[in-house]
Amino acid sequence: MLMQNVSMNYEGxxxxxxREVATTAGVSMSTVSHVMSGKRHVAPATRARxxxxxxxLGYTANPAAxxxxxxxxxxxxxxxxxxxxxxxxxxxxxxxxILVPRGLLLTISESNxxxxxDVLRHLIARRVDALVAAPFGLNNKLLGxxxxxxxxxxxxxxxxxxxxxLVHTDDVEGAREITTHLIxxxxxxxxxIGGEKEAGTTRERFEGYARAFGSAGRPLVDDDIVFSQxxxxxxxxxxxxxxxxxxxxxxxxAANDLIAIGILDAARERHLSVPGDLAVTGxxxxxxxxxxxxxxxxxENPAREIGRACARLLLERLDxxxxxxxxxxxxxxxxxxxQSS
Amino acid sequence: MLMQNVSMNYEGxxxxxxREVATTAGVSMSTVSHVMSGKRHVAPATRARxxxxxxxLGYTANPAAxxxxxxxxxxxxxxxxxxxxxxxxxxxxxxxxILVPRGLLLTISESNxxxxxDVLRHLIARRVDALVAAPFGLNNKLLGxxxxxxxxxxxxxxxxxxxxxLVHTDDVEGAREITTHLIxxxxxxxxxIGGEKEAGTTRERFEGYARAFGSAGRPLVDDDIVFSQxxxxxxxxxxxxxxxxxxxxxxxxAANDLIAIGILDAARERHLSVPGDLAVTGxxxxxxxxxxxxxxxxxENPAREIGRACARLLLERLDxxxxxxxxxxxxxxxxxxxQSS
DNA sequence: CTGAAAGCGCTTACAG
DNA sequence: CTGAAAGCGCTTACAG
Numbered sequence: 150m151l152m153q154n155v156s157m158n159y160e161g162x163x164x165x166x167x168r169e170v171a172t173t174a175g176v177s178m179s180t181v182s183h184v185m186s187g188k189r190h191v192a193p194a195t196r197a198r199x200x201x202x203x204x205x206l207g208y209t210a211n212p213a214a215x216x217x218x219x220x221x222x223x224x225x226x227x228x229x230x231x232x233x234x235x236x237x238x239x240x241x242x243x244x245x246x247i248l249v250p251r252g253l254l255l256t257i258s259e260s261n262x263x264x265x266x267d268v269l270r271h272l273i274a275r276r277v278d279a280l281v282a283a284p285f286g287l288n289n290k291l292l293g294x295x296x297x298x299x300x301x302x303x304x305x306x307x308x309x310x311x312x313x314x315l316v317h318t319d320d321v322e323g324a325r326e327i328t329t330h331l332i333x334x335x336x337x338x339x340x341x342i343g344g345e346k347e348a349g350t351t352r353e354r355f356e357g358y359a360r361a362f363g364s365a366g367r368p369l370v371d372d373d374i375v376f377s378q379x380x381x382x383x384x385x386x387x388x389x390x391x392x393x394x395x396x397x398x399x400x401x402x403a404a405n406d407l408i409a410i411g412i413l414d415a416a417r418e419r420h421l422s423v424p425g426d427l428a429v430t431g432x433x434x435x436x437x438x439x440x441x442x443x444x445x446x447x448x449e450n451p452a453r454e455i456g457r458a459c460a461r462l463l464l465e466r467l468d469x470x471x472x473x474x475x476x477x478x479x480x481x482x483x484x485x486x487x488q489s490s
Numbered sequence: 491m492l493m494q495n496v497s498m499n500y501e502g503x504x505x506x507x508x509r510e511v512a513t514t515a516g517v518s519m520s521t522v523s524h525v526m527s528g529k530r531h532v533a534p535a536t537r538a539r540x541x542x543x544x545x546x547l548g549y550t551a552n553p554a555a556x557x558x559x560x561x562x563x564x565x566x567x568x569x570x571x572x573x574x575x576x577x578x579x580x581x582x583x584x585x586x587x588i589l590v591p592r593g594l595l596l597t598i599s600e601s602n603x604x605x606x607x608d609v610l611r612h613l614i615a616r617r618v619d620a621l622v623a624a625p626f627g628l629n630n631k632l633l634g635x636x637x638x639x640x641x642x643x644x645x646x647x648x649x650x651x652x653x654x655x656l657v658h659t660d661d662v663e664g665a666r667e668i669t670t671h672l673i674x675x676x677x678x679x680x681x682x683i684g685g686e687k688e689a690g691t692t693r694e695r696f697e698g699y700a701r702a703f704g705s706a707g708r709p710l711v712d713d714d715i716v717f718s719q720x721x722x723x724x725x726x727x728x729x730x731x732x733x734x735x736x737x738x739x740x741x742x743x744a745a746n747d748l749i750a751i752g753i754l755d756a757a758r759e760r761h762l763s764v765p766g767d768l769a770v771t772g773x774x775x776x777x778x779x780x781x782x783x784x785x786x787x788x789x790e791n792p793a794r795e796i797g798r799a800c801a802r803l804l805l806e807r808l809d810x811x812x813x814x815x816x817x818x819x820x821x822x823x824x825x826x827x828x829q830s831s
Numbered sequence: 832c833t834g835a836a837a838g839c840g841c842t843t844a845c846a847g
Numbered sequence: 848c849t850g851a852a853a854g855c856g857c858t859t860a861c862a863g
Contacts, residue, residue, distance in 0.1 A: 166856060177834045182858060189859095192832060209615040213557040214857035217839045222554060223616075224565070224595065231583070235777070238579035242572075242600060249599065249609070254565065254616060256595045259583060268590070274550040275564075275595060381781070410781055417783065436576070437781040440722070440751055442758065507840060518850045523842060530843095533848060555841035558855045 165206035174202035185210060224254045225463060226272045228282040231261045235435060236452050237283070240305070243456020244281065247464065253278070266291070273298045279463040281305065281456075301466035303459050306349065314462045315477040316455055320350060320432075323448040323482030324357025325364075327430050328402050330446070330484060332365050336400035336428055342387040342412065343404040344379030351376065354404045354432060373398055377408065384411020392419055392427075399427060400490070406431035406438045409445050409489070428490040443488035454480050506547035515543035526551065565595045566804060567613045569623040571602045576776060577793050578624070581646070584797020585622065588805065594619070607632070614639045620804040622646065622797075642807035644800050647690060655803045656818040657796055661691060661773075664789040664823030665698025666705075668771050669743050671787070672831060673706050677741035677769055683728040683753065684745045685720035692717065695745045695773060714739055718749065725752020733760055733768075740768060741831070747772035747779045750786050750830070769831040784829035795821050 171178045176199060183189045184199040191199070202208070216222055225248055229237035241257050248255050256277065258268045269291045272280060280295065280302040295302050296312040303314040331339050341358045343351040355374070362369055375390055377383035384403060391398055392415055403409035409431030413423060421427045423443050431438055431447035438445040458478045512519045517540060524530045525540040532540070543549070557563055566589055570578040582598050589596050597618065599609045610632045613621060621636065621643040636643050637653040644655040672680050682699045684692040696715070703710055713735070718728035725744060732739055733756055744750035750772030754764060762768045764784050772779055772788035779786040799819045 167858095168856080178857080179834060179836095179859080180832095183833090186858080190832070195832080211558070211856055212616055213554050213563060214839085214855075216554040217552070217558055217841085217856085218858050220839080224597070232579040232586075233583065235576045235579070238573040238576070238582075241579075241598060242574065245573075245598075245600060249612070252612065254595075254597045255599075256565070256597050257582060257586075258590065258596075259586060271590070271593065275553055413783070437778045440778040441781055442754070442783060508842095509840080519841080520843080520850060520852095521848095524849090527842080531848070536848080552840055555839075555855085558840085558857085559842050561855085 165208045167208070167210065170199065170202045170206055170208050173206060174198040220276075221278050221467075222276045223252065224256055224275070224277045225460070226277040226280045227255060227257045228260050228268060228272070228280065229257065230283055231259050232257070236433065236450065239452030240281075240456040240459070243453035243458075244460040245456075246453070247457055247460035251464065269295065273300065278467055281459045281463070301463055303462050305455065305459070312475070314466075314475060316458045316462065316480070317477070318450055318455065318480045318482050320353035320482070321357040321360065323432065323450075323484070324354040324402070324404075325361045326357075326482070326484050327432070327446070327448050328358045328361035329364070330486065331400045331402065331428060331430065331490060332361060332367070334400075334428070334490060338370075338373065338396070338398040339400040339402060340373035340375070340391050340398035341402045341404075342384060342391070342408050343374075343376040344383065344408065346376040348379070350379070351404050358402050379405050379407060381407050381411040381414070384408035385414045386411070388412040388415035392416070392421070397427075400424075401427065401429050403429065403431050406433045406435045406445060406447055409447070410437060410441055413441060413443075413445075413489070424488070424490050430490055434485055438485075439487065446487045446490035447485050449483040449485055451480055451483070506549045508549070508551065511540065511543045511547055511549050514547060515539045561617075562619050562808075563617045564593065565597055565616070565618045566801070567618040567621045568596060568598045569601050569609060569613070569621065570598065571624055572600050573598070577774065577791065580793030581622075581797035581800070584794035584799075585801040586797075587794070588798055588801035592805065610636065614641065619808055622800045622804065642804055644803050646796065646800070653816070655807075655816060657799045657803065657821070658818070659791055659796070659821045659823050661694035661823070662698040662701065664773065664791075664825070665695040665743070665745075666702045667698075667823070667825050668773070668787070668789050669699045669702035670705070671825060671827065672741045672743065672769060672771065673702060673708070675741075675769070675831060679711075679714065679737070679739040680741040680743060681714035681732050681739035682716070682743045682745075683725060683732070683749050684715075684717040685724065685749065687717040689720070691720070692745050695743075699743050720746050720748060722748050722752040722755070725749035726755045727752070729753040729756035733757070733762070738768075741765075742768065742770050744770065744772050747774050747776045747786060747788055750788070751778060751782055754782060754784075754786075754830070765829070765831050771831055775826055779826075780828065787828045787831035788826050790824040790826055792821055792824070 167178050167181050170181045176195060180191060181199055184191050184196050212223060227241055227244060245255055260268050280300055283305040303316055306317055343355050345351060359369055375387040377387035401412055403412055409429050412429045416423050416427050423429055431445040434447045434449040438447045458480060508519050508522050511522045517536060521532060522540055525532050525537050553564060568582055568585060586596055601609050621641055624646040644657055647658055682696060684696050686692060700710055716728040716731055718724035742753055744753055750770050753770045757764050757768050764770055772786040775788045775790040779788045
C-alpha cells in the first residue's frame, strides 16, 4: 500500500497538516497558506474560519516543507574555538537576541575539538543560511568553501576573510584608554605584559599602550615590555621578570584579565600591595575580573553586543539589503575602573 | 513559466541535485539514493560511477528534502536559563561531543530572556527532534506541551518532569564528601551557608552536610546553619552573621563557589586568614574557584559529562532503543582540594 | 476573492 | 541488481 498523505510524527501519531486545516475550515490549502503568510488578501469571514481551524487543530506548519520550497533552512551557525571560553557563549546570547524574534534557529559548534575541521563542511552540507565564525582554528581553504557555497558569513576578530563581513572591538583604542587612565593616575613607570607575541590581540593592545605613551610624550622603555602567554601562568612569569629587577614598575598593563590575575599572584608572592605598590589592569572583563582581590580595573569587551552586531549583519545580507561590499563593524569598549589601579 | 526541477540556492546559482548526479553517472535517482544511504546493494561498478559523479559535482543531499520524508529535523535543542552562567555552555559542549559525529545540529536558547516562555513553543513548532532543558524558569504547562508533541526530552537537575529523562549529579554525596574532608582535617566547628532555602540545590547540599555530621557522630548546630542566596553578596552576608558571633566557626561549607567567594570577602574584611583562622569550601568548581586567593577547595560539577549523558539519553530514545520508562542518570562529582581548607 | 495543480529534492515501496 | 513513479507537506504561479 502506498503511503497516504496524512501527516505523522515519528511516533506514528497523526499531526494536523495544512490539508486537515483546509478541510476543517472548508477552504483550499492555498487559502490556508495565504492566511498564514499574509501574502494575499483573504476575506475576513474566511480568514476567521481558517484561524479558528488552525487554533482548534493546533496547527503549525512543518518547517521542513517550507524550507524545501524556499531553499532556506532557517538556521544560523556560530563556530567558536571552544565553548570553555566564557566570551563565546555571550556572543551566542547576543545573536539569539536578534535571531529568536525572527524565528531563526542558532546552532553552535566548537572548532577546536577532534572533528573541528569537519564542522564547517558539515554546516555547509546542512545548508545553514548564514554563519559567524571566530576564524582562529579555521584555515582559509574552508573559508573559501563557504564563499563558494554562497553562505553569508561574518568573522570575529581582526582577520578579515575576503567575502565576509567583520565584527571586532577597537582594542587599540581600549588599550590606549586604560593606559592613559594609569598615566593620569600619576603612575610613573608603566610596564606592559602581552600574550603570545604573534597574536593579533597582543599586537593591537600593545599598539594602544604605545599610543598612550606617544600622546603623553613618554618614551617606550624596552625593558618594561614583556611578551608571554594569555594565561594566568603567563602573567605570573612575565611579572616575575619585571618585579625582580632593581627598578620595578609601579603599574602594569596586562593584555588580558588572566594575565592580570597572574600578575596579582606574583605581587602577592612578593608582598607588594595592589594598587599601593603596584597597579594592575586587565582586558576583557571576564567574570573573574570582579571576583579576584583586589578587583581588576579592566576594559569591557562587549561580547553580547558583538553577537548582536553579527546577527544584524547576517540578516541584512539574507534580506538582500546589501551589495557585495564587505562591511566592518567596530564596537566600543568600556573602561571599568575597580580597585587594582 | 513553471519552475523547473533544477536545484538552486537562494542566490539563484545552480547547485548539483540528485538528478544531476544520476544523469552524470547514467543511473536512476533511486540508485544514487541507495549508494548514499547504503540501504540496498549496488553493483561495485555502478557504485563507483555514482561515487565519482558525487565527488565531481560536489553533491551533498539537501537535508530539508530528506527531513520532509523522514519527519525528523535533525536538530536537538538545549534550553538553559542563561548563557551567562558558564556551566551551561559546557553542557552544550558535552552534547556536541555526541551529536556532531551523528550529524545532528545543536541549537541553544535562553529561557530567562524577554521571550523566554515562547522559546519552548518555538522549538516545538520548529520540530526539533529532542530537547534538553534546565527546567528552572519553565512551567509545567510547557513541559506538558512537550510531552504532547511527543518530543523526547531530558531535564537537568532534580525536578523530574514526568515523561522525560533526568540527568543530575549526586549533590548529596558531593556535599557529604567535602564536609567529611573538613572533619578529617580536624576542624571543630563547621558551619553551612546555603543558597535560596527552597532551591533543590540548597536542600541536597545541606542534606550531604547533615549526613557527614551524622556519620561522624556530630550533632547539627542550628546556629551554624544559614540560608542566603547563591551569589557572592549572599555569601558575604551569611558569613557576616556567623563570623561576628562570640564563638565563630573555624570552617564553613558553602553551597556553591560564589557563596564561598563571598565568605572569603567577609574573612578578609575581618582580617581572618584562610585557612588558618577559617577554612572555606565551595561547590561546582567554576573557573573563578581556582582564580581567587586562596584557591577554593570545591566539588567539581562535571558539566561536559552532563551534556554527554543528556545527548546519549536522547539518542537512545530517538533510535527507539528505549521504552516509556523514565530514566535517571546520576553523575559523580569529584572533590578538589586546594588552598582554602 | 479563491481554488486546482505543479513543483521543491529527496526516499521508498513496487515492479522487474 | 536496477528503474519508474508516488509521495513527504508545503508554496506559488496560473486561472477564474
